[in-house]
Amino acid sequence: MLVLGGLSLAACAPGTRPSTGPTPAGPPRPQATSIPTESPRDWQLLDWSADSVIGISSERAMRELLAGVQPADTILVAVIDGGIDTAHVDLRPNLWVNPREVAGNGVDDDGNGYVDDMHGWNFAGGADGQNVNHDTFEVTRLYARCRIANPDSVPADLRPRCPQISADYDQRRSVAERTLLNVKGADQAMNRAVEVLTQALNGDSVTPARVEALQPTSGDVRQARQIYMQLASQGITQKEIAEALKAYDSQIRYGYNTDFDPRGIVGDDYHDVAQRIYGNNDVMGPDASHGTHVAGIIGAVRGNGQGIDGIAPAVRLMMIRAVPDGDERDKDIANAIRYAVDNGARIINMSFGKPYSPQKPAVDAAVRHAQEKGVLLIHAAGNDGEDLSRNESFPTPVYQGGGRADSWIEVGASSWKGLDSLAASFSNYGRNEVDVFAPGVDILSTVPGGGYERNSGTSMASPVVSGLAALLMSYYPSLSAADVKRIIVTTATPFRDQVVARPGDDTPVRFGELSASGGVVNALEAVRMAQQMAQGRE
């Protein structure tokens, strides 16, 4: 599942009070006057002391430490995700182009097993060019296997877990059903309110400022104004409701549907996890919105007068499509990691996760392969507002049966909304499970069709760290993946004793309890440390 976050509509339907969702806000918290009231543009790049927002100071690092210095290397970053808009003007010049492959000739020119793989590969598609768009959740697949007609044919290793899997499936599905109802209610109420308000505003577009200033002339308008302002005050827009409606509708229609199985599209021998060669070369796929956004945060072209600047100044982006709408398959993730490693990636960004991983040993083996080849893995912690020591989000750096991947950074999302909201309300966390936090709220980046939008999620925080890792490797090519991890974790700005609202339930907690470093990544300090380490080796 792709890990976008930020919007919880479980409690937003006007006039309803559902049993799940965020706790109501407490008394207003004091805010320092210097805290911006709207998300500053490109805030992830900014500097706390210079710009009053806790970005990663990457622009300051470029300005003060790296001005006039040419990167020594161009770093290949693989993005395992849902697809990328290969035509986006702010990405296209930075796409990886497989140097030994000839496009469109139907031949695997470089002999890597994949035909016409110019920018990467798509493991969620078939040889005929068809793609998996929606897929089920992993819990649904396991539940379906537990429920097959002849209980004796349920695999012996699965059987003892079936009662727990069934209970979890029922619980998750009923939460999704309730939420869908709430979102539908909110959607209808919002649409009706906007209709009434548009009329009352004589056709002007409906904005919070205009609606607030509006003097209601009838009960209808007064009610519409109240509904609109109630949602707006929670930062919920018509567009977000429409997106949530689509997402929850798709969860019920596909994600939790035990009769739905799109895998036939891929046409692989699905249960052979050692199978490597299948899929197609369509790295855009049917919905590239998530992957395009992630890729831009890392490597949108800098200084071209277009849109946004990515963090990495000398980078090529390899897209490996393996994450449909639904839960990714372990086999595809294992193959995606192997493809990235075997075709030269130095960093792999993984903005996805799921609570079950039935083929974890296959993913572990691919992770070990990445570690052996010195590839840095960067993973989003997930958006459930949960403690990862109690609720795992796979893949994890901990191997089944023991041992741990060293060159792996687990990333939580931080916000721009002031120190007491430093941890994003949706971010997963863990004293031993999460390494660092990085900006992941209201991040402006590239979207398909050439545009730019703001998105929130640990999905956005992970590529901030991938971009920083690529920046460090490009200027200091002697650094290993393990060095880069150590630098990023060691130099994170420490907020260990800062009391923040704990994601998920708003309980006051020290920021240091939410991750191993207790910090937010800091490019300025990271570059300083990298410089010292590189000098020490000369």
Ligand SMILES: [Ca+2]
């Ligand atoms: Ca090839």
Ligand SMILES: [Ca+2]
């Ligand atoms: Ca070819």
Ligand SMILES: [Ca+2]
């Ligand atoms: Ca740009």
